[in-house]
Structure formats: structure tokens, C-alpha cells
Amino acid sequence: MTYEELYLQIRHKQSYLCVGLDTDIRKIPAHLQNDPDPVFAFNRQIIDATAEFAVAYKPNIAFYEAQGPRGWESLRKTLAYIPKSCFTIADAKRGDIGNTSDLYARTFFDPSAAGLDFDSITVAPYMGHDSVTPFLNYNGKWVILLALTSNPGSQDFQVQHIGNQPLFEYVMQTAQTWASHDRLMFVVGATQAEQLGRIRQIAPNHFLLVPGVGAQGGSLAEVSRYGLNEHGGLLVNASRSILYASSGTDFARRAAGEAHKLQREMAGFLS
DSSP: OOOHHHHHHHHHHOOOEEEEEEOOOOTOOOOGSSSSSHHHHHHHHHHHHHOOOOOOOOHHHHHHTTTTHHHHHHHHHHHHHTTSEEEEEEEEOOOHHHHHHHHHHHHHOOOTTTTTOSEEEEOOOOOHHHHHHHHHTTTTTTEEEEOOOSSTTHHHTSEEEEOOOHHHHHHHHHHTTTTTTTTTTEEEEEGOOOOOOHHHHHOOOOOEOOOOTTOBBBOOHHHHHHHHTTBOOOOEOOOEHHSSSSSTTTHHHHHHHHHHHHHHHHHHHHH
């Protein structure tokens, strides 16, 4: 999906909602547990319920890897089921020396390898440019680079200063020499909303993937106020607040309600 196509989806749906498919088999409603593939059965109904409100879906790869081979099959089927009009994110946070990153890129971007064909992947930048550029060698695919995250440990390194600026700012500025805004996004946690004004100065045209709204306590209003740009520029992720809005047979309906609520708020901010 191109930058322009993503922007058109945001305009069409009046939404910049990303649904995180962090599907924990231990939390799937009991009536699905006897399904041959309970994870996919759950994901399929979540996608059906939320597709009119979401512009992106983000499976967290750890939840599928933890299930071994059957988890990878659930992931493959889930990715194939997501509407082609929606942007897909492999939340894998990969990053290693060049030849290893090349294999990671092949895993998630080359359908002839592992059967997966994501639009993008989250990447850790700590090992530098040669750990990131293999993902950029796939035409039309995106890198979503970790910049400023919501977890408490973000204070350990990301905000520590290199000279007169925090490390996360240096990472963002340096990464923009590797790819332009039509191939590169940044992860910025919703609980870091006070930093978004500065981040928009550093990366005015880039899309930002913003997790942490909903169950993690991030403010959609604050994120939208400081993060939106003329092309939308945001993918705001919600996971638990949508996936586990109910643990009963009405889970899909309740998920739709939560997604619709967020979409209505987003429409207001877009206007």
C-alpha cells in the first residue's frame, strides 16, 4: 500500500484506527475453544466486526509464535483474511545483522517463503542502518521504526541525551537518511503525547504508529491534537479494549461497538 492509498483510506473511512490482533488463546471466549483453529476463528469475527471502522490491522507476532506451527498457520490465515484495502503490520520488532535481517524481511514480505505478505514490519533500530535497510529492499514495503515507546523502560535509553538531544530524536533524524516518508514510519507511544509536538517538527510528513490508546491509558484527544498532519499521519492502535470488550458470545458485537466509538472520535478530530 502506498502513502497516498493509505491517506485515501483514512479519508474514506474517516478513521485512522489500527486494530491490534494480539490474540491470546487463553482469553478467547470459551465457546470458540473447541474450534479446530480457535485463534483464527476469533480473529475472523473481530475483522468482520471492525473492518468498516479500521484502516489497519497489526498482529503481534509473539502471540502466534507462542503457539508454534499452529500459530503460524493461524497467522497466515488471518493475514489472508484481512481486506486488501487495509494496511497490514507485522508487529515483530525485528532487527539484527544484515544477513539475518534479510531473512526476517523474507519471512514477512515474500509470500513464496513463509506464505506471508505484510505491508510493513516494526523494526528495532539499535543495531543501525545495516540491520534496517534489508527490509527496505522490498519495493512497496514499509519499515516502522521504534522511536519513543510507552513502556517504563523507555526512560532507560530512548530519552537519554546524545550531545544536546535525546537518543530517540537522533534515531528519527538519522533514519530519515535511509528512507523517505513513503517507506518509513515511526512508533510513538500514546502515553508520550506531550512529545508529539516535537516529533512532528522532526518528522512532519511521516506516519506515526501510536499504540497505547485504550487499555494502556493513552489519550486519543492528545495524540490527535499533536500528531495529525494534512495526510492524517497517524495510525492509532487499540488492542485489548477492542478484542476483549466481552468474553462471551457477543464479543464481536462488543468489539464493533468499541471500534465504532473510536472511529467516531477520530472523524471529529479529522474534521
